[in-house]
Amino acid sequence: MNPCNIFDIRVYYEDTDAGGIVYYANYLKFAERGRTEFLRDHNISNSKMLEEHGIGVVVRHVEMDLRAPAKLDDMLTVETRVTSFKKVSFVMEQKIMKDSLHLATIIVKLACIKIDSGRPVPLPPQLIEVLNNDDSNCKPD
Numbered sequence: 001m002n003p004c005n006i007f008d009i010r011v012y013y014e015d016t017d018a019g020g021i022v023y024y025a026n027y028l029k030f031a032e033r034g035r036t037e038f039l040r041d042h043n044i045s046n047s048k049m050l051e052e053h054g055i056g057v058v059v060r061h062v063e064m065d066l067r068a069p070a071k072l073d074d075m076l077t078v079e080t081r082v083t084s085f086k087k088v089s090f091v092m093e094q095k096i097m098k099d100s101l102h103l104a105t106i107i108v109k110l111a112c113i114k115i116d117s118g119r120p121v122p123l124p125p126q127l128i129e130v131l132n133n134d135d136s137n138c139k140p141d
Contacts, residue, residue, distance in 0.1 A: 004081040005038035011074045022070040028062065031094045031106045034078030038092070042130040054115050055124065060089060061109040068103045070096070076103070085131045088112055088120040 015026045039046065039057075049055045070076055079095045089111040096104040114121050123131070 004079065005034065005041050007034045007037040007078045007080065009033060009076050009078060011070050011072055011076060013072060016072050020072040022074075024064075024066060027064060027066065027070075027096060027104050027106065030076065030078055030096060031080075031108065034080040034094055035092060035108070035110075037078075038080045039130075042133075044126060044130065049124065050115060053124065055112050055121060056115045057110050058113055059108055060111045063107045065105045066103070067105070068098075068101055070098060070103050074098050082131050083107075085123065085128070087122050090123065090127075090131055 009030055011022055015022050015029075017023045036046065046057060049057070075098070077097045079097065081093050082090060083093050084091045089109055092108050092110065094106040094108065095102060096106070112121050112123050112127075113119060
């Protein structure tokens with residue numbers, strides 16, 4: 001299992017601290033954008049799941065390892081890949097790269113919930129189909 005997405009993003013002034021280094025919490029924002037683009041690339045829309053089924057995908061757990069700093073005006077690549085899934089949750093590994101330099105790794109466990117109750121619900125069939133897909137457009141590990 002290795003469905004994957006590549007998403008490029010530029011570091012803007014708003015992403016940095018006074019020294020021109022990306023503020024650590026902004027790596028989580030970059031990762032969120034990468035996860036959203038992963039779903040969009042597989043014709044899954046967070047807003048459509050919410051509107052049509054009342055289901056949301058929420059972060060249950062996150063781990064982040066910062067290895068090197070990104071700086072103002074850097075072009076970064078967010079690589080997002082699914083590593084596992086269960087009935088109501090799935091795990092994504094995300095790498096943030098600048099060219100060949102590995103800046104950060106983020107591991108995110110996500111769960112599907114019914115928005116009105118906050119209770120876990122099974123992953124939608126369309127999402128399971130994507131998670132089972134062996135095709136990958138990411139570079140090999």
